[in-house]
Structures are given as structure tokens and as C-alpha cells.
Amino acid sequence: MGRSPCCEKEHTNKGAWSKEEDERLINYIKTHGEGCWRSLPKSAGLLRCGKSCRLRWINYLRPDLKRGNFTEEEDELIINLHGLLGNKWSLIAARLPGRTDNEIKNYWNTHIKRKLLSRGIDPQTHCLLSAASATTTPTDNKRSSNNSHVLHLKTSLTPLMIAPKIQDTHLNDDACNIKYATDSAESSNSSSGMTTEEVCPDLNLELSIGLPHLNQASQQQQQQQLISYQLLGKKTSHGVVCLGCSSLGFQNGQECNCKSENNSSIMGNATLFRYCRP
DNA sequence: AAGAATCTCAACCGCACCCGC
DNA sequence: TGCGGGTGCGGTTGAGATTCT
Missing domain, CATH: 1.10.10 (Arc Repressor Mutant, subunit A)
Known part of the structure; x- marks a missing residue:
């Protein structure tokens, strides 16, 4: 039925x-x-x-739609956000006032994919095509009940390669600064001998997303969105901290028992972070 | 000028999530 | 706790526009 x-x-x-x-x-x-x-x-x-x-x-x-061509700044912002969020078009759209998820999705498929390919970058993994194509399979972006809140940062890299990790997230009233970093210590363990930089060279993924000039209501809405989808997960020398319950010291493959959906976990050598939906 | 090929994007579809009962 | 209705999301489609030959 x-x-x-x-x-x-x-x-x-x-x-x-x-x-x-x-x-x-x-x-x-x-x-x-x-x-x-x-x-x-x-x-x-x-x-x-x-x-x-x-x-x-x-x-x-909707009267607040921007319409018209995307600016270069918007292009770069979309690329960076896609690197962080994957095909989460609604989340990306939430950070681009006046743009809709459908519009961004279409724009991505028709323009940005090509733009990245012309730069030699795989649009799904945001890694260099030569490295990515040799070691990856197409990323499965289909929604599944098991990982619907998992960022697609996991990439399809083999476990020997280190995916970019969000080492720290910081939100304040003015901006959402998401720092992307690589873990060179871990990458040195790779038997492939390739450093993270060789696999995923500097893609300029360090991201600083400033809130645009908005009226008060829009600002409030924007702020709520940022907080709602705050990226969580923090890596320390003791392992990964669950930011759902603050438990410390998770190892590869482990997940926190708090089941709060606010924890971070590790799969292979790629750290997966979960959304916090308060 | 005309037909073919390609591109664009509005709209649809199915699924998953949320929430009230 | 399970069910069902309402809503939102992401993938896909296809008609119209544009470019190419």
C-alpha cells in the first residue's frame, strides 16, 4: 500500500x-x-x-529573488560551499541571499561543473582530476536513511588518502568561518607515499563566509540558518570529540553512543561530520 | 535559410523528514 | 510507538532557446 x-x-x-x-x-x-x-x-x-x-x-x-547572472564572487562561494556541503543545494542557497536551491543546482550543473573541469578539478571530490580519477569512483549522492545528515566530505578517496578535514569551526555574529585543513601527520602514514597536498593540492578551501547586508529580519533568519546547520566535530590529539555530548577519544570507525546526531565520526581516514539540527 | 545539435532552466517526481495524533 | 499527512529536498525531465553546420 x-x-x-x-x-x-x-x-x-x-x-x-x-x-x-x-x-x-x-x-x-x-x-x-x-x-x-x-x-x-x-x-x-x-x-x-x-x-x-x-x-x-x-x-x-518570491519578491526577494535576485535573478540575473551569478557574480564571480557567488561562483567561488558556491564552489567552496559545495566542497564543504556536497549537493546540499538548500544549505548552499541559504548562504546566497536571493538565490534558490533550484537555481544554484541548475547553475552548478550547467556552468560550474564545466568551469571546474576546465581547471582540472573533479566537481564531486574537488580534487585534481588526475589524482581523483585514478583512485575514485563516482560519489554516490543519493539520499539514504543512514547518512542523510552526513556531509559528503567523505569523498571517494581510498582509505590511504586523507580527505580534507574541518579542524575547527567557529561561528560568531559577524561571520561563519570554516577552516579547512589537512592532517599532514596522518597523511605521512599513507603507504602510497603521497601527501595530502599531492592528492588534493591547495584548492583554496579556507572559507570565510561573511553575512551579506540584509535587513534585520533577514539577518535573523540567516543567523538561525547558520546556527541550525552549524558544522560540528573537533579533532584533538586524543581523537575526535563528540560535540553532541562532549565525549572524547573516538577512534577510527567509532561513533558516539549519545546518538544525538551531533557527533562526528571517522570513516577510513576521512572524518565525517554530522549536522546539528537543534 | 534551415535543420541538427546542444544548452538552459522551469517544473515534475519520488523519497525522506518532521510532527501531531 | 507507530502511522499518516504535510512539507522540503535533490535528481531528473523536457520544452524552448540558442548555437552550430
């Missing part, structure tokens, strides 16, 4: 939205606000699925 469909397929329009439909949707949301998408089409007199209305509003009709 499958779940019931989100709407009656027979009596809903599909495909491109007409001007009249757009106006109806805009007027309705202006009057009643966002929310309750399932009942919205009926209330607004639209022969559309609620999901379709939501998508149309979020991706196209």
Missing part, C-alpha cells in the same frame, strides 16, 4: 504557469501569507498541485 497522492492528478494543470495563474498565486500569498500548500490551490482557485504552487512561489515569484 503506497501513500496517498499529494493531489488529484486528473484535475490539476501541469507544465508552464500562465500569467493569470502567477497573479492568482501572488495575490493569494500577499493576502494570506505562505504555508498550508496543500489547501492553497483550492483556496486560491488554482488547478495546481500544492507542491507545484510552492515551487513556483519559491523559485520564481
